[in-house]
Amino acid sequence: MAVKVVFLHGIGDGDPRGGWLEGLNRGLTQAGYEPIDRANTLAPRYSAILSTEGIGAKMPPVTYRVKDDSKARFEFARRQARIQRSLGLPSTASGLGAHLMPDGPLNTMQGFAVGHLSAYDLTQVRRYVRNEALRGAVLRHLLDQDFGDEIILIGHSLGSVIAIDLLDHLPENIRVRRFITIGSPAAAPSLHEGSERLLKRFPYARVDDWSNIFNPADLVTGGRGLAPTFPAAQDFAIDIGFLEHGAGNYLGHPAVANLVAQITYPSKSLVLAKSGIAVRLTDSQASLLLLLHYGHTLVRYIKDPAAAARYAGALRLRQDHVVAEIEEFATVGQQPLAAELHQLIDGGVPTVPHLWELHEAVGELAVLALTNVVDPYEIDVDRAPVQAIPAVAFALGFSTDVGEKVVRAIEDVQKALDRRGGVPWGRVLGAAAGLALLAAGPVGLIAAAPVGGAGAAAIVGGLAGFGPGGMVGGLAMLGGLAGAGGALAAGAVAGGGDEQSSALDLKTLVLRVTVEHARKMLDLPFDQNLWYQLADAETRVCGQINLFEAFSDPKSPRLAMLREIEDSLGRLMTFVIANGLAPRSIEAGDEVRLEAQEPDPAAIG
Structure with a gap:
């Protein structure tokens, strides 16, 4: 196993018996994976540094100095979305155990014991955050360890705070393939008052993803995730028991074990078999390909390079979701796919099929022009939505004049509705006093016929998230x-x-x-x-x-x-x-x- 699992412990004695690994291996075994050998892990102990007065060192230098990591941030967001799809966990607390939580803010509560720890006694955590010399000593001790080139970094409790702090100090050759924080108190306001905020700039080009797992009934977390404090974190709530905070119980949960297994035991990408029989696209599938083609065409007409890059990134994110649903449809439902869909799965944007008559294409083009393909993301793209329509009309096999007349028709109706005059193409289009038009609804997504087997209808439910319009196609809406x-x-x-x-x-x-x-x-x-x-x-x-x-x-x-x-x-x-x-x-x-x-x-x- 080339990837090393690095575990940073919480307060206490540093878990010398390796209870964290025992819990993780229990979860891996239950999920059908081989346990991880201790030789492939690194669990440095720093409890003596934290508990000894007078130990200090200069903070190590920040090694993450990438000037422009916007592209890396887009790819990070795509990976985060894949994790969310694979885990299927809520990102917010369900309220489990909230009625049993003691009253009072996190930084004033004392005396609620979890094992040998006082869950609200965060003295060591605050001391680490506010004492720069102590932070320097702990971080330098960690940086002296042999991490290897690729790691899964797991931080528990105080260890999660240290892990967050460590990210932008790591050697440049180290790649964090997966960052997991469990039972983290890092969102507690008291930890950041009067101190420098940990991790001012997240190293998107160094860290592949970040999943924060928290038990809503874990007093150390205060029942809250990290996303409000650290925007790069993606929160997932799990139930491991009331007041439970132990690292072994967190890591033994199936969701956390699967996060580790995805990196340590990567499965080969499934290659969907291509049938020798020609499979015809359904009307809704064709509309889906047209929608994606329109989105990629639109990018070329966005004048602002930064907006174009963000739009392209958001479009790829939405396309990833569609591809995942198509793959599930094909594998679980045992349904053959049209060649164009295989091309989409392989990462391409298929040629738009010529399936529409002129009177039908007019309807599709009108819906496209009034559709925010990257919903729910809102990006000011000025007139690009209508500037792309003539090119899409040409791709459909018609003259650009068809697209131009569709654009004129849209503008005519919009002017008639808008008391102020003009068409606000760059924002959500409005009718009368700001009534939203179709800027939040997609044209047409894959409408799979019901098939047998568990999850066979997942494509229908899953693609409903591709914008509020769900599975409704443009022509279906018109018809x-x-x-x-x-x-x-x-x-x-x-x-x-x-x-x-x-x-x-x-x-x-x-x-x-x-x-x-x-x-x-x-x-x-x-x-x-x-x-x-x-x-x-x-x-x-x-x-x-x-x-x-x-x-x-x-x-x-x-x-x-x-x-x-x-x-x-x-x-x-x-x-x-x-x-x-x-x-x-x-x-x-x-x-x-x-x-x-x-x-x-x-x-x-």
Whole structure:
């Protein structure tokens, strides 16, 4: 085993019997792995330094001096996301044992014993943090050890504080393949008051990932994680028992043992078998590939290099999640994959399939332009979302003019809705008083048919996290509003749902108007029944307003939202008439009725 497991102990005698390793090996064995030999570990003891007065040394130099580690930070975030997917643990405390925790802040509580330790007696920890000479002595003692080139660094209790402090002092040749803190008190405010903050700059290019494991009923942790204090830490709450703080119990937990096993016993990457039979993409899978292609295309149009780099990093993170779900779908569900999906798994961005007719592509392009592909991350990319649309239209097999007209249609509708004028492309697009449009919902994600076996439907649930839109595809959304579906959607606008559901359905109607407008601009057939769906929605919303006004406060947030929806619907209806999207009888208005009443002069003649 090339990677060495380094364990930094907490307060006390330094765990000379190796209880930490016994606990870790118990967890590894239970998970089906071989135990780790002591020869492949390093557990330096420094308890004598901590307990002896007068010992001190100059702090070792900071060895992490990378000027720009933004790329390393993006890759760090991707690895953190993989860990979160693999562990499936909550990142926040469940409240377990919170009602049994004693009252009072962490730095004033005394006397709650855990084994031989007073859990709230953090004197040694505070002394280490605030006494620079003592810190220097401990760190220099550790740096004299033979770490090797690659390590898994585990810090327990006080040892977690020391481990955090050690990261940017390590020799440049050492790579921390995995950083794990357990039972850490490092978030306690009292440790940082009147002292230099530990680890001012996290060494993203040196440390692959950081998982902080805490027991909510462990008094030393105060029931809190480290992320509020150290942004690089990813917190995971586990249950190892009330008041339990021992390193062996932490390391024996399956989640922690698996974290170690992933590095010490790495499994070979699974190569998915490729069927000799050609597998056709489903419509939703094709929409997924189009969505990712659009995201990669959009990056090329972001003028700010820093924003482009952040967007590309966030896109890769989202793509990693999709690939993980596809792999699970293929392995657990025993489902063959289309060649394009294999290409995606191999790290590429497949060529966009030419599966859409022109009238369908218009809908997909409109949804793309109003989609934040990297949701939930919000990055100001200026006009890049619409500048990329003509190139994507060309990739779909159509002229760039198709994309340009879709962009014009979007801008026309947005201007009609926005009282201030203009289209705020760089931020979440708004209708009326800031109602979110589709900037938070993806176009179309993989919609796998139900298959047998445990976890076979995981792809459906997992990909729902790829943005609030979940599994709803752009065309599916549009198709669902056609005919009777439109009446249902319009009814949902005012059917007693909350403001969020009302706004969502308004978004859908805005999209419908946009798509039909674009289709008319391209001389394609468009749906004139759209007017009746808008009118039905307006009638229902006004009915709700009339009902709520009788009892609610005049400035009720719900009333305000409904009035904004009413205003937006009115603007949409005006736009539909002005742009020839309504039935002729509606466009003509009173003139039609007058024509029906007055005799035709030509007929008289």
